[in-house]
Amino acid sequence: MRRRLTRASQAYGCAERWFPLLTLCLFALILSGLTEAVSVVGQTTRMHVVAKGQVVEGVIRLQNLSPVEQDVRVYLTDYISDDRSGWQFPPAGSLPRSCAPWTRLLQEEIKLRPGEERGVFYRISVPDESDIRGTYWCSIMVQPQTASAVDVRAADDGEGRVLFTLNQAVRYQVAVIVNVGDSGERRLTFTDPQLLRTKEERVVFRVFIENQGERLLHPDIWLELYDDQGRKVGSFSAGKRRVLPGASRTAEFDLSDVPPGDYLALVLVDDGGDAVFGARYSLRFIADNGT
Incomplete structure (x- = not known):
């Protein structure tokens, strides 16, 4: 299935x-000839x-x-x-x-x-x-x-x-x-969320994280997934990414093993300071028995 x-x-x-x-x-x-x-x-x-x-x-x-x-x-x-x-x-x-x-x-x-x-x-x-x-x-x-x-x-x-x-x-x-010092505003936005099937038949949730602040961020990025009963299904890490002001980074989470159903996804970004940034998304996986 x-x-x-x-x-x-x-x-x-x-x-x-x-x-x-x-x-x-x-x-x-060319690469093989470079020294x-x-x-x-x-x-x-x-x-x-x-x-x-x-x-x-x-x-x-x-x-x-x-x-x-x-x-x-x-x-x-x-x-x-x-x-x-x-x-x-x-x-x-x-x-x-x-x-x-x-x-x-x-x-x-x-x-x-x-x-x-x-x-x-x-x-x-x-x-x-x-x-x-x-x-x-x-x-x-x-x-x-x-x-x-x-x-x-x-x-x-x-x-x-x-x-x-x-x-x-x-x-x-x-x-x-x-x-x-420790100066500069810390501000992140989340854009272009997509649920993808890769060429390798993996299911991936991808979102861009944009640094719209004034300071370099080097946060831990992870996704927490909850089912329609509010039960936590799991946590999925995207590792640490260095994001300069004005730049964007992709965060990708492999959800290939998630069963069909409706889910709430929380993407969390923690730079170790006082603020933890987050965004929430509704995801639906539908069983397709015909392919």
Whole structure:
């Protein structure tokens, strides 16, 4: 017996054409040819809790893993990490909550000998202004300047072989996040709830969680499910997700083992502070004996 969902997405899969397959094969071949020349040692997210007017410093340690000398460029960008729009890296200082204007890199170009490890220092000078509150962030990008060629062969229309020569350019992002004390409004909204059947025939409830406040949230997210008699059926975790102001994250809960019936779902988000955010949804699972 399979269950028919009262609200289920039908947008699954895509036409099987040669072009997506060729693109996927090319991507796999390119990845297999990439080699890591310079590595960022340690965590790639640096968190700072500051006060207005304070100056803080940090260091990013780089290591040359290659047998040749590496020239490395270090520079600032902003970044957007959002489950709707994906990753973006706009110019430094372009976002309203960018801390790039406060951040100075003490080195922007360095040479690393084979096997050498060295620190890149940065300094953040927080303005002493009344409207500074909540969370600000930017990226420190690390980009080796030595590009290497990767040969990728792909089949053409059957009359020969096509050779692509690509120059790989790898860069690394180190996220710098600045929290001004415990200030900033915490506010979340829940949007676009959907009950889905996946390609793997799993039943998933999905909702977007949007941070409309002024402060980074890193909450626990879970769903509590109750039947039509008010009895708790179970709790389902979506783990912890880091949500910057203005960004959204998806929370997905696997409800494949829930029997047919009417249910009340409570989605709860707890950042560890005084407030727990929540939303409630009515879900119906209908037995479908005909499929």
